[in-house]
Amino acid sequence: MSLDHALLVSLLEKPSSGYALARRFDRSIGHFWQATHQQIYRVLARMEEAGWVKGRLKAGDAAPDRREFTVTALGRREMSRWLGEPTEPQGYRDALMVKLRGAAFDEPVRLLGEVERRRAMHAERLAQYRAIEARDFSGPLDRQRALQYQVLKSGIRFEETWTEWCAETLGLLRDLERRDR
Amino acid sequence: MSLDHALLVSLLEKPSSGYALARRFDRSIGHFWQATHQQIYRVLARMEEAGWVKGRLKAGDAAPDRREFTVTALGRREMSRWLGEPTEPQGYRDALMVKLRGAAFDEPVRLLGEVERRRAMHAERLAQYRAIEARDFSGPLDRQRALQYQVLKSGIRFEETWTEWCAETLGLLRDLERRDR
């Protein structure tokens, strides 16, 4: 919800063009949020109309012209207002949970490959996060860095949880198979 | 994604009316998935047309007439087919992360109340899950029970992770405040 404010924060951290935002969402932030360029351009247009951001044409040195967006004073005020609002937790609906329950009406062992695949994916992400942690967040951190680190830490914790849970689930599935035979 | 299959599983576990499904989604499953009755009725209509489920009118004893849906053989086959498909992990985009990064451009201390509120919410959910665990999943479990328990366990793990992370975040925010003064 509210891609608007996610973009606002992203632009506060670094003024960018719509394209650059889309690319960045594929990387750092995008691990836990995905947005296509379409959404981004539309949201940017909406925010510009509302006066939260302002786009300036930067004639391309090499690439075609791009519109670089910066956050206005009004945008900052909106940001601040939004910070004060309460936010509800997002239910983490993952199809894997549904499949697990569904597997009771099929052969649970069929999920083995899938769960192992997922375990590997989460383990790999975890490794990526740890690499970022070591590279960018060792040593003393200023305020902004410290807060960014805390967000990264949530990613680390969740990927840890995922990998552990997947491993446990693999054990259960093998157990159920043994029981059936 | 694919509320269709979530409903299919729910109906396999227990044939129900649209209304009952909506209620159940508020409880057990709904902790990590929320669906309004609107969606549910529309999806049910779609699935009935596809022949995955069949609705039978049960003249109400007390309440008004309700249409109880059961899964057809075709629906079971679809379920089984879907189980074989790979599922991508759902990025857990939570506004709280965005706010934390945004707080770098405001007063981080303003988030204290919000994070504490969230910590309490997750702690409470955790307690609920643990209560369900003790009530419904102690002692030996059949296949279906065991799989349901594994889903519940993910809820427990994630809520644990959340509460711990929130507590850590509270520490950081207080730390940043001390630094500023």
Add this chain to the structure above:
DNA sequence: CGTTGCAATGCAACCCGTTGCATAGTAGGC
């Protein structure tokens, strides 16, 4: 020089989820 590829922006259409509203019947409170 033409083709391929990528940076950068955008339109249009569709689907899904959300919100607000409507209805109809039954049960219980005052």
Add this chain to the structure above:
DNA sequence: GCCTACTATGCAACGGGTTGCATTGCAACG
């Protein structure tokens, strides 16, 4: 007997996200 509340179903409209396609400009490859 009326009002409120709850069960049960549904329509309509809006907004956000997704997908597919289109365009312009530069750069590099053969």
